[in-house]
Amino acid sequence: MQIKESKQGEVLILTISEHLDSATSTVFESRLLGLVDRGERKIVIDCGSLEYVNSAGLKVFLLAAKRLEPLGGKLVLCALAPSVLMIFEMIGFTRIMKIVPSLDDALKALGGEAAPA
Amino acid sequence: MQIKESKQGEVLILTISEHLDSATSTVFESRLLGLVDRGERKIVIDCGSLEYVNSAGLKVFLLAAKRLEPLGGKLVLCALAPSVLMIFEMIGFTRIMKIVPSLDDALKALGGEAAPA
Amino acid sequence: MHEGSITVRLPADLREIERLNRVVRQFGDLHEVPSRVLYAVNLALDEVVTNVVRHGFDDTAGQEIVAQIVARSGEMTTEVTDAGRTFNPLEMPPPNLEAPLSERTLGGLGIHLVRSLMDGLEYRRENGKNVLTMRKRIR
Amino acid sequence: MHEGSITVRLPADLREIERLNRVVRQFGDLHEVPSRVLYAVNLALDEVVTNVVRHGFDDTAGQEIVAQIVARSGEMTTEVTDAGRTFNPLEMPPPNLEAPLSERTLGGLGIHLVRSLMDGLEYRRENGKNVLTMRKRIR
Ligand SMILES: Nc1ncnc2c1ncn2[C@@H]1O[C@H](COP(=O)(O)OP(=O)(O)O)[C@@H](O)[C@H]1O
Numbered sequence: 337m338q339i340k341e342s343k344q345g346e347v348l349i350l351t352i353s354e355h356l357d358s359a360t361s362t363v364f365e366s367r368l369l370g371l372v373d374r375g376e377r378k379i380v381i382d383c384g385s386l387e388y389v390n391s392a393g394l395k396v397f398l399l400a401a402k403r404l405e406p407l408g409g410k411l412v413l414c415a416l417a418p419s420v421l422m423i424f425e426m427i428g429f430t431r432i433m434k435i436v437p438s439l440d441d442a443l444k445a446l447g448g449e450a451a452p453a
Numbered sequence: 454m455q456i457k458e459s460k461q462g463e464v465l466i467l468t469i470s471e472h473l474d475s476a477t478s479t480v481f482e483s484r485l486l487g488l489v490d491r492g493e494r495k496i497v498i499d500c501g502s503l504e505y506v507n508s509a510g511l512k513v514f515l516l517a518a519k520r521l522e523p524l525g526g527k528l529v530l531c532a533l534a535p536s537v538l539m540i541f542e543m544i545g546f547t548r549i550m551k552i553v554p555s556l557d558d559a560l561k562a563l564g565g566e567a568a569p570a
Numbered sequence: 571m572h573e574g575s576i577t578v579r580l581p582a583d584l585r586e587i588e589r590l591n592r593v594v595r596q597f598g599d600l601h602e603v604p605s606r607v608l609y610a611v612n613l614a615l616d617e618v619v620t621n622v623v624r625h626g627f628d629d630t631a632g633q634e635i636v637a638q639i640v641a642r643s644g645e646m647t648t649e650v651t652d653a654g655r656t657f658n659p660l661e662m663p664p665p666n667l668e669a670p671l672s673e674r675t676l677g678g679l680g681i682h683l684v685r686s687l688m689d690g691l692e693y694r695r696e697n698g699k700n701v702l703t704m705r706k707r708i709r
Numbered sequence: 710m711h712e713g714s715i716t717v718r719l720p721a722d723l724r725e726i727e728r729l730n731r732v733v734r735q736f737g738d739l740h741e742v743p744s745r746v747l748y749a750v751n752l753a754l755d756e757v758v759t760n761v762v763r764h765g766f767d768d769t770a771g772q773e774i775v776a777q778i779v780a781r782s783g784e785m786t787t788e789v790t791d792a793g794r795t796f797n798p799l800e801m802p803p804p805n806l807e808a809p810l811s812e813r814t815l816g817g818l819g820i821h822l823v824r825s826l827m828d829g830l831e832y833r834r835e836n837g838k839n840v841l842t843m844r845k846r847i848r
């Protein structure tokens with residue numbers, strides 16, 4: 337897995353790629369929760385290059401969403417591959433998380449502006 | 454398979470690589486026999502990069518050696534990988550063909566000079 | 571698709587699971603298993619084996635897990651055998667997928683995924699071992 | 710080494726043999742078969758299947774050859790099944806390996822290689838098909 341970080345106004349964008357599995361989810365967890373702890377409240381996870389996620393990885397999304405909610409923050413996921421989206425649907429995460437087709441949609445959902453084309 | 458050709462004095466050197474199998478042996482056959490037909494009499498086949506040879510490929514060596522003999526020509530093979538050399542031994546080709554460890558040895562066997570280092 | 575099978579014996583160690591996942595993907599490529607089917611088998615096997623390593627033993631040292639994958643026309647079968655504590659995943663209650671975010675718990679996702687991804691699960695305890703057989707139809 | 714098997718059905722066409730060779734090599738990598746053993750199995754299978762395509766049929770159109778490879782601990786078994794004319798390679802006389810260059814003939818190299826490379830060969834005619842089983846020990 338690779339994690340890249342960027343900022344667009346108030347919105348923090350994490351781009352993750354390849355495999356989010358038991359080996360890599362601990363790295364992702366400390367990175368994502370670290371961002372919440374340091375005060376980030378609007379977070380987008382760009383999953384456009386994410387090929388594989390198992391329950392260890394799924395838990396990290398749930399943990400972050402649960403931690404952000406009482407703080408008034410928001411987590412938005414975007415650009416999930418069909419096979420990854422299917423997994424999110426199977427465990428009911430599409431009901432409790434904001435999941436949108438593109439990064440632009442994610443930025444709009446967080447009340448920011450769309451990325452320049 | 455790839456075939457490369459070079460000349461060192463009177464000696465013609467053919468370098469063959471990868472797989473000499475049913476698909477590639479016809480190309481090798483017409484190339485090698487063509488060289489004999491146009492008058493080449495001292496031919497080295499450098500097998501240093503040859504990974505695989507099947508009976509279709511082995512026949513080409515036999516055919517060329519048989520054609521060169523009555524013409525007073527000579528075929529020398531060099532640098533065979535252990536697995537390829539084992540195949541030549543199995544079918545008795547080490548008795549009827551000149552097979553030497555290196556290109557230098559091959560050039561010496563044909564009465565030419567060793568390649569410059 | 572080419573029919574066939576592979577049996578992988580791996581030490582009960584989380585670091586081995588990446589290797590297992592790689593073998594599963596290579597098996598799928600070699601046998602030309604449809605990618606949707608391979609994805610499901612890969613993930614289900616990952617979850618089951620991870621659980622055995624995490625929860626199956628007091629001490630994993632020297633323990634081995636055997637994973638067998640069989641590709642047949644129409645079906646892929648995966649069997650996991652381990653000598654860990656008796657555990658039948660079919661008896662676990664499903665997580666509450668309707669709960670609001672604040673009430674969703676972190677546990678139970680793995681087994682729920684396995685059940686949802688596969689078309690058939692069978693569990694038996696045999697010779698002191700857990701044997702879990704998972705079937706996935708190929709259509 | 711990982712035990713397992715693969716069955717490849719291929720049209721009786723020389724151009725398919727490259728694909729078969731690729732599958733055999735990938736199988737060897739995946740199952741971690743020792744390279745010496747893989748080399749022998751690869752070459753023997755190539756020779757046998759090539760012969761079936763070249764000599765087995767009056768018309769190869771629509772004909773299929775089935776190659777099955779099984780890796781077990783201690784042994785690799787390869788079985789080739791074809792509906793071509795009855796042919797038992799074990800009955801072929803070996804080529805004269807002692808003949809001088811001018812008297813060496815071009816034929817018979819393939820079957821001689823197969824016999825030399827393998828540790829055991831069995832032939833049977835079954836249901837109108839040739840079935841050749843080849844064993845190679847893994848040491
Ligand atoms: N092989 C096993 N041996 C013993 N207990 C297990 C085994 N697999 C799963 N469990 C139990 O089932 C629970 C649910 O597993 P799972 O759905 O994978 O979610 P998680 O492991 O995240 O809790 C585990 O927390 C564990 O208590």
Ligand SMILES: Nc1ncnc2c1ncn2[C@@H]1O[C@H](COP(=O)(O)OP(=O)(O)O)[C@@H](O)[C@H]1O
Nearest residue numbers: 760761764765794796815816817818819820821
């Ligand atoms: N499957 C087969 N069906 C019929 N005849 C065969 C078959 N395989 C081999 N043969 C016969 O056996 C001979 C020897 O085969 P082989 O040792 O591979 O050498 P080559 O094919 O170069 O002659 C062939 O020439 C052919 O006449």
